[in-house]
Amino acid sequence: MNKYAKISLDGLIFNNPTFKLVLGTCATLSMSTAALNSFGMGLSVTVVLLLSNVIISLLRKVIPNTVRIPAFIVVIATMVTILRMVLEKYIPSLYDSMGVFLPLIVVNCIILGRAEAFASKHPVLDSAIDGVATGLGFTCAITIIGIIREFLGSGSFFGIKVMDFKMSFFTNSAGAFFVYGICIALFVLIIDQVEKSRRAKKARLLRVPVVEQMSEDKEA
Numbered sequence: 001m002n003k004y005a006k007i008s009l010d011g012l013i014f015n016n017p018t019f020k021l022v023l024g025t026c027a028t029l030s031m032s033t034a035a036l037n038s039f040g041m042g043l044s045v046t047v048v049l050l051l052s053n054v055i056i057s058l059l060r061k062v063i064p065n066t067v068r069i070p071a072f073i074v075v076i077a078t079m080v081t082i083l084r085m086v087l088e089k090y091i092p093s094l095y096d097s098m099g100v101f102l103p104l105i106v107v108n109c110i111i112l113g114r115a116e117a118f119a120s121k122h123p124v125l126d127s128a129i130d131g132v133a134t135g136l137g138f139t140c141a142i143t144i145i146g147i148i149r150e151f152l153g154s155g156s157f158f159g160i161k162v163m164d165f166k167m168s169f170f171t172n173s174a175g176a177f178f179v180y181g182i183c184i185a186l187f188v189l190i191i192d193q194v195e196k197s198r199r200a201k202k203a204r205l206l207r208v209p210v211v212e213q214m215s216e217d218k219e220a
Helices: 003-014 025-031 035-058 065-090 092-101 103-107 109-119 124-154 173-219
Strands: none
Touching: 003 124, 025 035, 025 092, 025 103, 025 124, 025 173, 035 065, 035 092, 035 103, 035 109, 035 124, 065 092, 065 103, 065 109, 092 103, 103 109, 109 124, 124 173
C-alpha cells in the first residue's frame, strides 16, 4: 500500500474521526437531526480541513513552536469566516440551519487535531489528502447518523416523506446518543473483523515462503 492510499484509508476508515476517534461529538449530535443538515456540516468541515491543512503545512517551518496552537486557530478561524460569508451569500438555507455550529467549527477538535498531529509535520500534498480524507470520513459518519435519525424520527429521507410512521425519540438528545452509540459499536465490530482478516492473510503469506524454504532444505 502506498503512502497516499494509507493516508486516505486512515482518514476515511481506520482513524475515522467520528466512529473511531470519537471527535467532533457536539456537532455530530446536534446537526444530525436531518440528513441534509448532516451532509452540509460534513462538507463544511471538509472544506475548512482541506484549506487549513494546506496553509498550516505551507507555514509549518515559519510558525514558532511556542505559538503554534494560537497560529493554527487564527488560520482555522480565517477559513471558517470565509466559509460563513460564502454560505450566507450563496446557500442561506444551509447557513441558517447550521446556526451557532458554523462558527463553532473554529474550535472543532477534528480540525485542530489534524493541524497539530499531521499538517504541522508533513508536506502540502500529504496534508491536503489527509484533510480531504478526514473530512469525508466525518461527512460519511455524520450523514449516516442523520439518515437514520431522520428516517426513524421524521419518516423522511433527505427531506422527502417516505412513511407516516415515526418515533420522536430519535429527534431528541437521547435518540442522538442512542444512534451514535449503535453506529460506533457496529463500526468497531466491522473494523475489527476486517483487521483480523488482514492479519490472517498477512500471516498466511508470511508462512508460505517459510514452508517453501523448509521443503528446499529437505530436498537438499
